[in-house]
Amino acid sequence: MLYTEKVMDHFRNPRNVGEIENADGVGEVGNAKCGDIMKMYLKIEDNIITDVKFETFGCGSAIATSSMATELIKGKSVDEALNLTNQAVVEALDGLPNHKIHCSVLAEEAVRAAIKDYYDKNHIDYDPDKFCNGDCCGCHANEH
Numbered sequence: 031m032l033y034t035e036k037v038m039d040h041f042r043n044p045r046n047v048g049e050i051e052n053a054d055g056v057g058e059v060g061n062a063k064c065g066d067i068m069k070m071y072l073k074i075e076d077n078i079i080t081d082v083k084f085e086t087f088g089c090g091s092a093i094a095t096s097s098m099a100t101e102l103i104k105g106k107s108v109d110e111a112l113n114l115t116n117q118a119v120v121e122a123l124d125g126l127p128n129h130k131i132h133c134s135v136l137a138e139e140a141v142r143a144a145i146k147d148y149y150d151k152n153h154i155d156y157d158p159d160k161f162c163n164g165d166c167c168g169c170h171a172n173e174h
């Protein structure tokens with residue numbers, strides 16, 4: 031089978047879809063190659079992600095991975111969310127076909143971009159190396 035049951039489940043019933051008004055951090059990233067875009071909203075209180083929502087113009091795998099990513103970071107600390115890798119999201123979904131791995135990168139990058147926005151808005155210092163430059167095709171070139 032091409033897609034696991036978990037992927038199909040999160041694709042058909044994506045969790046945490048929508049927008050958060052007055053979000054503490056908003057991240058929008060795009061994949062230059064396929065043109066898909068992902069927007070992630072975070073509500074953060076005392077360094078904990080209390081709510082998260084996403085919107086995407088993306089493929090089914092982008093929807094499933096973002097949905098899973100929101101589930102994985104909800105209730106976690108900002109630092110834990112920052113360490114979320116697309117690999118962890120793919121594992122939580124019991125795998126993705128190889129040619130769809132790049133879609134999961136979009137979810138990871140959207141989370142990162144939203145946290146960066148939160149840091150910037152609150153003048154919190156961070157290590158810039160922790161954040162990609164938003165050029166997904168540049169920094170994950172080998173995955174396309």
Ligand code: FES
Nearest residue numbers: 064066089092133
């Ligand atoms: Fe673009 Fe999946 S094909 S994110």
